Amino acid sequence: METLTASKSQIKVPDKFVYYFAAGEAEGNAGMKNILGGKGANLAEMTAIGLDVPPGFTISTDICTHYSAEGNKIPDWVKPKVLEALKRVESKIGKNFGDVKNPLLVSVRSGARASMPGMMDTILNLGLNDQTVEGLAASSKNPRFAWDSYRRFIQMYSDVVMGMNSSLLEVTLEDLKAEKGVHNDTDLDTEDLKKLVKKFKSMVQQMTGHSFPADPLEQLWGAVAAVFRSWNTPRAVTYRELHSIPSEWGTAVNVQAMVFGNMGDDSATGVAFTRNPSTGEKKFYGEFLVNAQGEDVVAGIRTPQPISQLQEVMPAAYSDLERNYLKLETYFKDMQDIEFTIERGKLWMLQTRNGKRTAKAALQIACDMMDEKMISEQEAIMRIDPASLDQLLHPTLDPNSKKTLLAKGLPASPGGVCGQVVFTPEEAVEMKEKGHKVILVRVETSPEDIAGMVAAQGILTSRGGMTSHAAVVARGMGKCCVAGCAEVEVNYNTESFKAKGYVVKKGDIITLDGGTGEVYLGEVKTIEPKLDGTFTRLMAIADKMRRLKVRTNADTPKDAKTAREFGAEGIGLCRTEHMFFGEDRIDAVREMIVSDTKQEREKALAKLLPMQRDDFYQLFKIMEGFPVTIRLLDPPLHEFVPHSDSEIAELAKRIKYDENRLKHKIHSLHEFNPMLGHRGCRLAITYPEIYQMQVRAIAEAASQLVGEGMKLIPEIMIPLVATAKELEILRQQTIEVVEQVQKEKKVKFDYLVGTMIELPRAAVTAHEIAHHADFFSFGTNDLTQTTLGLSRDDASRFLGSYVTGGIFAKDPFVSIDQVGVGTLVKTGVDLGRQTKGQLKVGICGEHGGDPDSIQFFENVNLDYVSCSPYRVPIARLAAARASISRKKG
């Protein structure tokens, strides 16, 4: 493998890195996302299929890496090629960059491989200066438009490229409006804007120490550099972490001739989806603003009109748009998210990309497109992000519960949640850490709010549409969001909001219904989700396509039932210790623990036997003959005993034990590193009678069910094995007990004895261990802790800076560390099967429900994954996708 850092000498200069596009002349295409970014590739493709796209060119993603490697500098060899492409744009459009009479203006936009909405910075109207603005005024015959474009450009450029605090110019603008007694930017006239531009430029000089660049080329290089630089801003880094986008990918830069949606009332700009991104309904869906630039829609500053109204306002342009969107969807065979601008009645397509959607919409669209013969079953499966199913499995509000409606906004992202109101992302994070559920309430959100959005149960905004930042990001996260809820008057100063006469303060509880856009006062009862036909249909297809079996981790009949309903094909991990905590038995467990002799221990264990037998009987029964893997006692014994003096005193009374001796006993169980202590099979090596009782309970329960006519094959699993010898000894003891019970009960049944592979030593000696194991189950939680030397309970205080610092791409407890822990998993599988070719191998850590990890487990040939009941559908879908991806290579 290669080192992670790129240094100058290691990166090859690419042969081609500037790709021109204009009607019929695209040098790139949709397949070149890796080097052109999503936006650039699709611009090229749209051009190629004959849509009207303003001409331009894309600087490839490689240059982003070169830019970083050269210490944030555009390499000298890049510039000539850029100028060459710029020339082609000039001659295509018949305007020249920097021309004082009829100047070419360009937009400069980022475009990474994966869509990163709102994350990267964009510059519009680039090329304006005191001379060219006059040319634009003359050529457009609209001086107000020209000067408004100029002041917008200065605002954007000084913020994004020159690093100036943009609110200073914003305030100046607001001051001017206040001075003139007007409310909207559009109320300012040309003279106002000229004044503003002058003021802006002097403020830039004052605040940054540099004059605002008048040379269009200097502007261009500055903007290109800013796009590359913005790849590594903290907010971009956070987004990448959240979406597992490698930092090496880099962003491309798209330079494109400007078209203007703000040239008057015959101009407009808008965004739209070819289908409803929230429900999946097959209906054109979107929003537009007359006399505006694109940023005005996305930023949510003015509330836009629904796309259907465009038909009335500009029928010809709408008809072109309709033709285009149908063409694009047919061409890309997926729901498209498009951006357009209408300049003086002419429609220009600015962007198309596969649209983000809710899980519900994704299922609906996939099913509809299969029915429309647009996509195959396999493609349908690949269209659904398994993690997004979580949304469908989340509770919704109980329609029968009493509610106090506070307000109604846009149903931006589904789900029903309640929590305490907070007004800043920092508070959201803080409260979450203290264990509170919170709702983040904002006028509107921006990329700076992402950490708070992650921490919150749901998001409520008072401004912005269905495609506002809050809405798009929340849908991506599968998080409940009500957006554009204008009835809600937010006051950050008093930390409260008003709605329908109520005043809701910080800390008060509200409930959101992301499916309807409704906001309620107080807590509203929620109900479990029901899954509709599209879910069932796609799951059936997924099941047909996957190789990996999906089991569940379940310790209780309730969990087991839920998992069966979600399609679990057995229990991969039943943690018997969870059964030890029942009120009716914990004291017997404690008696066993504080026993001084084997006889005392056996007496206490005898009390537990019938209870454990009943536990297992029920689980076996619910699983109806599906395999059930029971892990014998794993945690250190001190986890079962009380530690405070008063609790110890009470326990001593209850179990009739000397209090001081009990204290001493309990104290002697203390461990420095319990994770690495006297636990798992080590307990059974020192106290064989514990596992013997558990095995007897399993065998007796199985005997009973066999007697009742059920067929079952219990799988008995020995945890924390480090050496073959441990398993050899404990396997032998297990077999003796089962055979004894079979003799007593006069029944025969098959059973397996296997082991967890959860220590590095077990993985590297799996060939020895396999001699004594009927199956392996990777315990990747503990394997991660030991392989990384990282305690899950203690890591929180630095894991954050590890993910932020790029040391871990993802939290290794959430998604398996493939390079480190994964290598040991692969070693364990390969060595185990070297000894026993057909060894059954599964995984039962938290990673069993994580799609990326499931792909890894598919690739290393595990037989099954096991995960929590609610993640079973996710795992089924992820397993199908993993099979498909693997076959594709």
Next chain:
Amino acid sequence: METLTASKSQIKVPDKFVYYFAAGEAEGNAGMKNILGGKGANLAEMTAIGLDVPPGFTISTDICTHYSAEGNKIPDWVKPKVLEALKRVESKIGKNFGDVKNPLLVSVRSGARASMPGMMDTILNLGLNDQTVEGLAASSKNPRFAWDSYRRFIQMYSDVVMGMNSSLLEVTLEDLKAEKGVHNDTDLDTEDLKKLVKKFKSMVQQMTGHSFPADPLEQLWGAVAAVFRSWNTPRAVTYRELHSIPSEWGTAVNVQAMVFGNMGDDSATGVAFTRNPSTGEKKFYGEFLVNAQGEDVVAGIRTPQPISQLQEVMPAAYSDLERNYLKLETYFKDMQDIEFTIERGKLWMLQTRNGKRTAKAALQIACDMMDEKMISEQEAIMRIDPASLDQLLHPTLDPNSKKTLLAKGLPASPGGVCGQVVFTPEEAVEMKEKGHKVILVRVETSPEDIAGMVAAQGILTSRGGMTSHAAVVARGMGKCCVAGCAEVEVNYNTESFKAKGYVVKKGDIITLDGGTGEVYLGEVKTIEPKLDGTFTRLMAIADKMRRLKVRTNADTPKDAKTAREFGAEGIGLCRTEHMFFGEDRIDAVREMIVSDTKQEREKALAKLLPMQRDDFYQLFKIMEGFPVTIRLLDPPLHEFVPHSDSEIAELAKRIKYDENRLKHKIHSLHEFNPMLGHRGCRLAITYPEIYQMQVRAIAEAASQLVGEGMKLIPEIMIPLVATAKELEILRQQTIEVVEQVQKEKKVKFDYLVGTMIELPRAAVTAHEIAHHADFFSFGTNDLTQTTLGLSRDDASRFLGSYVTGGIFAKDPFVSIDQVGVGTLVKTGVDLGRQTKGQLKVGICGEHGGDPDSIQFFENVNLDYVSCSPYRVPIARLAAARASISRKKG
């Protein structure tokens, strides 16, 4: 690799498994130790070179494994071959087994590959019954001898084969002596012995429920089985663990015609060494007893005469013995430990083997034999057990200190030690666990005492010679022992002993001088050992032969100096945190820890900088340009803060910090698994300024020394790296600080930045990590903890049963777990060198001073080992032996 358990189907029946030996007819030889055991192989060899050895045969070690695999049963196919060999012995010696007139009697002895003195059971005089005893009486013309042999046989056989408590018969014997008013066994006459035999047989019937077997063949099979069985007695298992002998080796059985040292005053038995096993002096050395069987000498029940007196008592036999011992030593080219019996004036050789010796003797003998051209330099090196050097490095008593002599015994094993008197092995173990130093005082020791001997500083016995159990075992352990100290009257009942009028009670302190045999009252000052010329000479040879460099783990100038004197070639591990605990600096460390801001932390660190600089300056200076590896801060911060309320209150006052806030701060540092917590390089990722201060201190110290004209290359080591990225970041920070200091001080020096490989993830991703490392140092302590999931601090409560149960062959913290941890070490080395062919790789865990581990490190091509100063000579020797062994393949 194969499974550890042998099951029937897996073991091949060997082609030959019974090996006959008699003058000129040996079927085996000295090279066949693996299948004949040490004793059997040497009996064959002695026969072959023409010494008088009673004829017999050896049943090979393979049969021991078959015996176990068949469920403790001699396989049927073994017996015909044994009977065939027995026939040959009968015809050779002219007596028949079970013959009532002139019966052949045999001894049955164990004999494993490695010598296991006192561990295995032996039966003498086998073949006697009520009929054959009369034949023996007639043929020997000595009825008393015959009946004495018979009663001895019953005593031994009923104990060893029939599992009867031997003390019952012993008591009966003592009762009879008391009844008759005699003191010695020899005072009993034939009639007494006949009565005793009758009584013994009826007691055997009564106690075991079986009559004593009269059939000589039944006796033989019983004895053979008992030898095999004894391989797995707890005491044998303990001995094996202590000496790392695999349980698969098994023992052979030697069946040999009896000769008798107890046929009267013209008979004798003895043991001897060809040189002095304590000093190495080239002088025949040993003991004998007239009219006795071998067991009498070894058991230490009667105090034997020095061998030199044999010349006077039996000059002819002595002269034969002298000829034989010289022949044997010349033949085997090593100091021999021999057993012989003189039957009616004729000398029979019963055993020869390489003799155990003290380290001092080993060095002397090796040097002498080199000078005598008997062995090569390489052979000399292979003769010295590196672990035994520990003895030479132990302190001796200060000759100038005031002493109160209590008694003088035999100087059985060298060293000067003091401790509290205990009288039972259990007390020794208990007191040791409580942290006390103890001297185990016994009348004599037996294998049951071994655990107590291990726990004790030294051993004092009142009976037994230089070859008694206590003496042999203590020498093997390198433990101080004074044996046969008859002046000491031990009273177990009152838990005290008397000597020279003093009464010494349990808990009183005494001092032993194992070099002189003197016992002193109270504590006597000890002095550091001086190493003599043989040590220096052999070390010089070892240094010539080894490839591995040997460094030391040293944190203080004192340790560094000691290590240099012992020949350390640099410091492999300087744990900088140990320097943090100094009284003058610990509060500054604590201020740093409880700082809320980077600024506060830097202020506190600034106080530490000059102290750390001085620490490093001194170490660099002492190491005179040898490499010095400094590990940056490793332990979690909570290790440096006080935890009790009162200490916290005092600290708060001293550092002027709010007490409650301090409590809260300290509490927040608590970790569930500190071993896997916020420590090592993780501290530096969150608080870069800590390492920056340490690196600055290193760089400033180096600059100063460079200014003083010294050449040095500091090695800066980053601990607990799990990912390449961590090292990449910290390496960069390190380089920046060093370059800054070099600029400030206007000096240049080379330095290395490397890392510990102590997490499994680091080992399996070593190819990535190596990109950022100038060297690797394996931290096998932590690597063992994480690979095995085993906390060193917590393992004590079950590690014992793990070693006893055969799960670990050796404590994995003492000798590296080659199969598990070793695999990761090898992986790490190979992957690291895959990236950097010449990567310097060492090891700095406790294993660096363990000879077995050193052989492993040689085999996986490490460049150096680093160990504690006192183990440096051991490591130097072990490294030489490892080189030699490896070349031999």
